[in-house]
Amino acid sequence: MLEIIKNRAVRILSLANVFETLGVSIFNIVLLTYAKTYANPTVMISAVSIATVVPGTLGFAIGYWADHLTHKDQMLIVTKVLQALLYLGLSLVIDHRTPLVFAIVIAINLISDSLGFLSSSLRLPVIRQRVAQNDRQQVLGLNQSIASLLQPVGQSIGVFILAVTHDYALAALVNAGTFFLAALILLLGRRAIHIAPIPVPPARRGEKGPGLWRKMSNILGQSSGVSIIRLLTAVVIVNAVGASVDAVINLYILDQGRATGLSFGLAILIINVLFVAGTVMGSTLKVRFLDRQSFKTVMVGTIGVMVLLYLNFLWVQSYWMVVVLMFAIAFGLGNMNPKLYAQVISLADQNIVGTIFGTVSSLVTIAAPLGSVGIVLVYNAISPAAAYWASIIILLIGTAVLLLGKHQRPVAKA
Incomplete structure (x- = not known):
């Protein structure tokens, strides 16, 4: 980890990501609180929740757009400036509580989140050119860890600002400030993140349909060791179940609370803290055994631990086993x-990598609410055991999808 921090491009991108993550998480909690101040808070909070998901569902389109931008390093700075200006404008109108203003606030936040997704895609070619191949996994893991660690920090800052001042305009200004700081860091470090312009080849301009699908299929197949259909199907299945785990654990502890010997809040907090710790450690630590394993092997192993979690819910019902298994899942x-x-990143042309990431992100975003609602509905409408068995069956289907069928040899790590 210390070696990759010596890379100035990594330091610039990571520090900018710190302030960007704070900005996004600060206003997400502020927006929910703001929606609650309206006459019909249920409708308004529902609108906020839907708008928060939209940028993820547009991942393919946003990634495709990022791939067709030539000066990716410059546009990375521009996205942060635009986000700052959006929240600066939002601070001027947010205190006028009318349905039109609420719609404007929602639209600004949606556009900002979409720009954030765009900047994530624009970072990838910079990482490819500025980071050695052997270090890219750790650099991507570092940025993933920043998001995991700082989202609750940003939310806490947002809650603190409102608790002390009750000033939504001030919260928007603070948010604008975080994005200005991210832009300033990128601007001051522009030489470290500079990459040559990446023009889109004439053959790729307007490329859609079968040609684009074949390229994505080839790259994802070589990266994961399975065909694109099987990979994306497994990703959807696992994320559909994974998205419901938090809700299922909440309901499980609510039902079995006395057996834990802890208060409900403390029991949930322990799981959440260790889940974040597992995610950070899995993202950043170089574990030689795991580094030698393929993506498919790690994914099957993680699914296996998820199955053990649901078997524990069914038969053992040990809270501390839930804690250990959630840590292991997060690490995987x-x-x-x-x-x-x-x-x-290593295999794909620099003008297709955003499309690939966007496609995976879109599927994950769509699968998550479907799985969460479905499993929780089974839990409440039928029985907890039915929800556990349904989750196990879905996970086993995902494992079968990964393991059965023609194997595609993944590219060895350099």
Whole structure:
């Protein structure tokens, strides 16, 4: 880890990511609180929740757009400036509580989140050119860890600002300030993150449909060791179940609370803290054994631990086993995502990498609420055991999808 921090481009990108993550998380909690101040808070909070998901569902389109921008390093700075200006403008109108103003606030936040997704895609070619191949997985893991660690910090800052001042305009100004700081860091370090312009080849301009699909299929197949259909199907299945885990654990502890010997809040806090710790450790630590494993192997192992979690819910019902298994799941997920993304960056042309990441992100975003609602509905409408068995069956289907069928040899790590 110390070696990659010596890379100035990594320091610039990571420090900018710190302030960007704070900005996003500060206003997400502020926006929910703001929605609650309206006459019909249920409708307004629902609108906020839907708008928060939209940028993820547009991942393919945003990634495709990022791939067609020539000066990616310059546009990375521009996105932060635009986000800062959006929240600066928002601070001027947010105190006028009318339905039109609420719609404007939602629109500004949606555009800002979309620009954030765009900047994530623009960072990838910079990492490819400025970071050695052997270090890319750790760099991607570091940025993933920043998001995991600082989201609750940003939310706490947002809550603190409102608790002390009750001033939504001030919260918007603080948010604008975080994005200005991110832009300033990138601007001051522009030489470290500078890459040559990446023109889109004439053959790729307007490329869609079968040609684009074949390229994505080839790259994701080589990166993961399975065909694109099987990979994306497994990703959707695992994320559909994974998204419901938090809700299922909450309901499980609510039902079995006395057996833990802890208060409900403390029991949840311990799990959440260790989950974040597992994600950070999985993302950033170089574990030689895991580094030698393919993405598919790590994913199957992580699914296996998730199955053990649901078997524990069914038969053992040990709270401390839940804690240990959630840490192991987080560690696997933390290692798995940077592993795949580092391989994709190495294999893909720089003008297609955003499209690939956007496609995976869109599927994950769509799968998460579907799985969460479905499993929780089974839990409440039928029985907890039915929800556990449904989750196990879905996870086993995901494992079968990964393991069965023609194997595609992943590219060895250099």
